[in-house]
Amino acid sequence: MERTLSIIKPDATARNITGQINTMIEASDLRIVAQKRIRLTQSQAEEFYHELKDKVFFGSMVQQMISGPVIVQVLEGENAIAHYREIMGATNPAVAEEGTIRKTFALSIEKNSVHGSDSPESAKREVGFFFSKTEIVG
Ligand code: UDP
Ligand code: MG
Numbered sequence: 001m002e003r004t005l006s007i008i009k010p011d012a013t014a015r016n017i018t019g020q021i022n023t024m025i026e027a028s029d030l031r032i033v034a035q036k037r038i039r040l041t042q043s044q045a046e047e048f049y050h051e052l053k054d055k056v057f058f059g060s061m062v063q064q065m066i067s068g069p070v071i072v073q074v075l076e077g078e079n080a081i082a083h084y085r086e087i088m089g090a091t092n093p094a095v096a097e098e099g100t101i102r103k104t105f106a107l108s109i110e111k112n113s114v115h116g117s118d119s120p121e122s123a124k125r126e127v128g129f130f131f132s133k134t135e136i137v138g
């Protein structure tokens with residue numbers, strides 16, 4: 001069993017499709033073991049994505065992430081980190097596989113509806129960024 005951090009991004013909360021995304025998550029055998037709806041501050045978003053701070057898209061991406069509420073959630077399952085990345089689909093929805101969350105719902109590379117941790121180290125950091133142990137109930 002493994003845990004990963006998922007974020008349903010502002011483009012998706014704006015379109016009221018968080019339930020449809022959760023349905024795809026649960027249909028793929030991942031379990032939502034923690035979840036909350038929050039509004040990120042700019043400094044939280046910058047800290048969360050600090051590894052990307054030198055990318056040209058960083059400022060615009062941070063603005064997008066704070067443009068509306070997000071759902072942060074912990075997903076649990078076998079191989080959860082890689083498995084969630086697979087059902088999310090590629091960062092750019094134009095090249096994402098059919099049936100993935102991003103192919104189905106994303107509007108663009110920036111408004112790409114979901115985030116998922118990309119390694120065990122980032123999953124540990126990202127889950128701890130938003131949740132305390134007592135908030136995660138498996
Ligand atoms: N992003 C963007 N433009 C790009 C690449 C990435 O706006 O050219 C945004 C996009 O929302 C992406 C996020 O930055 O989800 C983080 O980028 P990363 O490379 O970590 O992609 P991910 O892990 O989300 O697939
Ligand atoms: Mg990433």
